[in-house]
Each structure stands twice: as structure tokens, then as C-alpha cells.
Amino acid sequence: MAMNNDQLHRYITQQMRMSHVYQPVMLRELLRSGGEVSVEQIAKALLSHDRSQVEYYEIRTKNMVGKVLTNNGVVVPVKDGNRIIGFRLNDFVDVDAEDRDRLIAECDEKIADYIELRGSNIWQHRSNAKGYVPGSIRYEVLKRAKYRCELCGASAEEVALHVDHIVPRNRGGQDDLSNFQALCITCNTNKRDLDDADFRGVAETYGDRETGCIFCGIPADRVIAENELCYAIRDGFPVTPLHTLVIPKRHVADYFDLFQPELNAFRRMLDDLRSSIQDEDQTVTGFNVGVNAGQSAGQTIFHCHVHLIPRRHEDVPNPRGGVRGVIPEKQSY
Template identity: 50%
Template sequence: MNNLKYFIERKMSMSHIYQPVMIKVLLENGGVTDKINIAKTILSYDFSQVEYYEDITNNMVGRILRKNEVVIREKNIYKLIDHENLSPDEVQELIDLCELKINEYIDKRGNQIWEHRRRNRKAVSGSVRYNVLKRADGRCELCGISKDEKALEVDHILPKNHGGEDTIDNYQALCYTCNANKRDTDDTDFRNLGVKYDLRAADCIFCNYSRETIVENELAIAFYDKYPVTSKHILIIPKRHCEDYFSLSQPEVNAINRLAHELKSKLTVEDQNITGFNLGFNSGEDAGQTVFHCHMHLIPRRKNDVSNPTGGIRNVIPGKGEY
């Protein structure tokens, strides 16, 4: 008991959920089980598989059955037409008929019907996986998120169905979200993206800021504005030096948005007089930008902080707030 508890609590180093799932399955089955049961249990946690078949349900089989007036769909619910008019015996007869059609198809086609799911599924060895994750410094090489926040997967840069090899030079570390969004025809190499995110400008006041950090994540950071418009006015910036909003990568946009949501929750708890926010970017000198390192203004608003708040951000042009 103590050794296993110590391993789980102190020594278990995780890059995915597999270890605790396997131990849990063994504990639930008297300490012994087969690999199929372990695999099925891991699968039960893998919502990406459910999403895959949800997509097939909606865009393939569901569409065909709707077209043939077998089912109707109401949002996420499918209903078998005229089911209420079937007797229990008729229901069972139709179930048996479906089972017969399934078995006939499997007998005819064999395991090839699942080949699209099996292709390129060879497991990556533990040592190779370790070295790929070590090289990536434990972060997704596309969005930069840490392995502590999202499970990282070892991805083929050049897909195997395009001739890619099972070598460390053809692997990169991607979080499961980035990997799921990357198609098996995409051979983009994200391994050097981390270098891009490390870019800092020596003469930029935001790249060399010395203010107290409020919150941060892999790609963005937030601190109080030195010249606040209202109390707790915050700036959220990408850590990488880039000029304006339109220079941000999508992962940086996501990172800034995550901090904005986090700060909104934090500020409204700290100050219950906050009843709204203005969020915005200045892009370009003629739009009022004075520091050419992209930054989002998160400006808390309170009732009666101005006589007439109508129009909000439209008031950047005097007289255009009301319309």
C-alpha cells in the first residue's frame, strides 16, 4: 500500500493519463487484467474518439438517414420516425435485422473497415517519446502550452502515409488539441516555433518591463497600466515582441484571451463595484498607438464613472458615441 501510494503521489511523472488509469483498472479487477480491458478503459476517457464519431453521425450517417426519412434531428437529438407505432416484437425483429446487416458487412470486408483508424497508430517507444518531449522542453511546439496543463502527444512531422519515418527527427511534441487540428496531410514543422516566441526587442519597454506581474501563461502576461484610465486598468501583452494585434499568432490571441477571462473573474471578485469592461487594442499611430508592442487594454468600468457611457469604445472619435 505505502509503496504504491508513494509512487502515485510523489514519483509518478505524467505526460498523459495512462499510468493512473492502468493502476486504477488493475485495482478494480483484483490486481490482474488483460491489455484489452486496460485499452478499453483508456478509450473511455478519450473524448476525441467520441467527437470523431459524433462528426460521422451528423455529417454522414445521420444525413443519409434523414434524407431517406428514417430519422429526424432536433439539435443534438435524433428520433426514429414512427418508433412509437412499433410493437415490442417488431422492435426486436428490426434490431436483429440490423445486427445481421452489421455481421454480414464485417464478414464480407473483415478488419479493413477499421483500417482508417488503425493507420499510423504504432506506439512511439518510451525513450523516443522522452527525448522528443525533452527537446520540446515539455511544451507544445505549436501553441506553447505546458504538459502540466494539456497532455502532449508525439506527432509525425511528415505523415507516415506521405513517406514519413518513425525517427526522432520526424517527431514533434504537440498538445492533443493542436495535434487533433493538424490533418494527416499536413507536414508543417513546428519545432522551431519556440524560437519565434522567444523574440524580445532590446529597446522595447514592454519587452523589458519591470512591473509586478498579475497573471501570465506561456505566451502572454498582464500587469497594471502605468497611467490607468480607471482603477485596476490592466495591460495584457504577448511575451514575444510583435508590433500590433495583427502581428499576433493564433496561439498568442488565444493566450491573451485566456488571461482576459481570468482577469475578469479575478477583478469582479476583488471589486464588486465593477459592472463592465472596455477591451481594446490600438493598432497604428493614427489609431493612437504609442508603444509599438501589441497590448490589450482591459479597463474596468463602474456605474457613474462617466456621466454618459453610451457608445463605449465608439467614443474614441469625439461625438460618435451616440447614434
Template identity: 50%
Template structure:
């Protein structure tokens, strides 16, 4: 990556949910392009005085993953390396200033709310205990299932402190800031069993039975080759939870499926250069053609000449409506 590419990323492509990305890039620039996770975490601490291990986790799971995806950094030996070569001192200074501007813009926009969720948690829950709670929840909200890299997680007292609740792991649960804000201080609902919902399977379901044959998966979804492929590399993306309809999935499950859909599409495209397009479809309900009532998304590669006239694509589920002017 060259100077101009990084500059363009900072100015126009950086989509911020927090100040983490510009702080991380700035820290790498200030340290000749190489900084340990701890060093980056300490940079976050300059903005929010909190426990160091929390920000080490943040570094790896949030801006680290995003910046790796964009090719901005690499990770090895517990350190991140900036993928920009041959920077002059002037260019380095300019990029650092751009990061400072991004940080200031976001802080001005959000004000004290930037660190509100952390200020509340750090006052009540020690860092080591907080990490245990988040780790046990696999860094997902125990109510809605959203991941920590999508939305900041709070450590919530199940029985509120003002009702005598203690700061012990048995009385703590991981909630995203949205779910936690909707839970009143007088509400002592324990949402931890809700995460078991994501492990619900039907022993009679064909897809539930063969989850172990999946060749790629994440925490909430998995991938199978279609047993009766329409075209070569026809693939299915499914939620791990047994659920009939796409519309019954949680937002986290939908996101998990779509992430796999994108990943598999890229891998299939690289493997088979004859692919020129894809059909993506869901048969949702008996009258829509669903025969196995475990939600699944079809990813069907298309190639030039595989049908005489591809116009209309999925509109041909009702043949006489396929072609249109």
C-alpha cells in the first residue's frame, strides 16, 4: 500500500463506529509502522482511562480486523504492522494529522457519549471480571446476540446494585448498549439463558443432522454444498439454529449468514474463473417452494451460456413472468 491509498482511506473510506481506527493508524505511524497490541491499547487508554486488557481485546477484535480486511495492517507476533511503504516524514505527519482530525470530529459529534458505556462499566466491574463475563458470552450480547465488533458490550448486573445485586460473575451478563439501555435499573431479568436459543436444533431436521459436514462456519451460521446442485459450486448458507424462515432470524444471525455468503462468493469466484454472476435466493414457505423447513440461502453460480437467455433471472420462479420488456 502506498501513501495516497492510506490517505484516501482515512479521508473517504474510513467508516467509524468509534475513534478506534484513526487512533490505531496514528499510533502505528508514530511508531515507524510497528506497534504491539499493548502499545495500541495504551493509545486508547489516553482517551479512556480503563483496564488495559479490555483494550487489547478491542484492538484485536474491532479495528484490527477492520483494518486487516482493508489491507491497511497485518498482524503477527502479537503486533500490528502498517502496510504502507516509503513514507516521508512529511507524509507521515500529514497522515497523523488526518487521524487527529477524524478523532476530533467524532468526539465533537458524540461528546461525552463516546465513552459513556465504558465509564459506567469500569466504575462497577473490575477489568478482569469484565473480561471473564464477555469471554463466557463469546463477546456477544446475551439478549440479541450481536457481536462486540458490531456494537459495544456492557457488563450488566442482573440484580441491579440498587436492589442489592453484587458484583460477582453469577450476577453479571453481557448486553449490548442498546439492550442494556432498554433494561431498567429495577429489572432483574437474567438474559443469559437466551443465548441457548442459538444452539436450538431439531434432531429430525436434515440440515441440523449434517451441520458437522460444513466446510466453513462462524458462530451463528454454516455452509453446505447443495446435494442437488443447479450449477457447479451451488452452495447453501444456513443458520445453526433450527428456524424455518429468514424473517425469524435475529439481526445477528442474518448478519452471520450474509458474512458467509460474501466469503463463499469470493472463494468460489477465485476457484472458478468461468463464473460470471450469481443467483442468490431463499425459498421461504411452502408456497414459495421450501421443502426443508430450516432456513437456507442458495448461492448459485452462473456462467455464460448456461441457459439460452438468462434475462429475468429469479423472476422465472413464475415462468410466464420471467421475461419482461
């Protein structure tokens, strides 16, 4: 159905429901171009409003190209205190229009030659990781992070969030939910450019096992659930029915020595177990989740494990204080 100017006016001013700037930006480009415009032109117009893209290239300008040109004596940083706010050509003197146009043309020629030589690969650094991360994975990662950067806490309403491989693919990291995290554009760029942690041996450590460790050699028929980094069994000496242990496959003694992907895998496993226990036993109305970290805290098997203890209404006379009961006289308060 055709739309006249008055109808378009009413749509823009009264009917348009916005979750982003996309609609008015696209309509503005259409109006400026006489009613028809290419997808590429719309995309460029949207890009001009995307602050996250500007932030990304601000970081690369200061940390990469700006440093190279500064080190070669071509440019000088312009600073506000300790903060770089711009660059200027070093000892640049006015040149006539002909010389300026020649220098600009030489830059254009360099750009064209490089693009012809490398093709689309020159923009590979803009990918979150080599290869495609499906939208369903992205959704799960962002949902788990509550739509905030897991490093600095920035909200998706303020900055663009990327789905980042915690252990990079080129260091052996896997395309599994436990190896993804949500990072804002700034944290993700800084992590890639400045983090000098050596991940080359990390992937292999997930296979660490210790001879004689009861949890490294658990019989397969005791395992009730598992994912790539942890598994679950029923406790051999249950505090309550369906008392369950979640255990990393890697041999690691202390909960605080778990890698972030293992913590992610634990969280997912605990969520799944909670649901399955409640489905199996409708009388379960709560849970205690606990870790004994160290001999002083009561740890007896020095392979990390998390207790998931189902609780039922009136299973003890006074449950108040819960885990505070590790020091009995401190439970009630």
C-alpha cells in the first residue's frame, strides 16, 4: 500500500516504535536520495551512528597506527594531560594545493594496492574469532552475562558486546559455551592487543589426571551427567536424598584454581542438575551449594568438587543459617 507524505509524517512522529536508531536513519537516507537508496548506503549511514565502531578504531589508532607513525617521526601525539586526544604531522609546513593533492593521491594508491594484494583478509581483525559464531550461541552467552561485559561490567545499552573466546581458537580453545564470554568492544580489543598471557598449554591441561585420585578414576556407571569440562555423581555419603557432586574432569585441588571455562561449565551443570532434581522429586524446595576448599575447611578429597544438596520443607527442625552451620554454634543468629 502506497504511503503519502502525510501518512509518512504520522508514522515517523506518532506510530514509529523504536528499539534502535535503525528506522529513522534508513528513512532519512531514503528521503535524502529521492526515495530509493542502496543497502550499502543505508549500512554506511547506520555505521556513522555506531559509537562502538568509533571506539574500536580509536583504540587501534592510539595503540597501533599512531605508535608506528610516532616512532617513525611522522606524527606527534596531541595530549590532554596524559590522554592522547589527537595527532599532528611532525613539523608540517603549509604546502600548496598541488603538493597536497599529490601526497593524498599517493596515500590512495597505497590503499588500493594493499586491498588488491590482500583482499578482504585485511579486515579479519574485526572478527570476534576465526569462523562464525551462531546467533543462538551469542544469545546464550549474552543472556548468561546479563547483557553486561564480564570484565568491566558495561551494559549492552552503553556499548557493543562481543562474544569472545576465553582461550583463543588458535591456542586450542573450543567452540563451546564454557569457552565464551561477553566482552565490550574496548575490553575485547584490549585483551587481544595487550594481554600477553601464554595460552598455548592451557588446552592440554584440561586433560590432567592423577593416578590414585578417586575422582580422576570414577567408574563411568556412577556418572549421571557430564559436559566437556565437568561431570556429576551422587554423593556416596549423602546428606539428603539426591545429594550430588559436580567435579571438574581436570585434576585440580582447589575451587579457586579453576579456569573460567570450568567455572562456566560448573554453573551450567548446576543449573541443569537443579532442574532435573526438582523434576524427579517434587518435595525439593531449596538447595545448599557448597565447596570445601582446604583441609581447615573440611576438604578430605583433594580434587575440587561442589556439593549440591537438595533441601525439603522441615527436613530439619530449624534450617535458619544454612551453610553457617559449618560452625555449629554460629548457625543460628
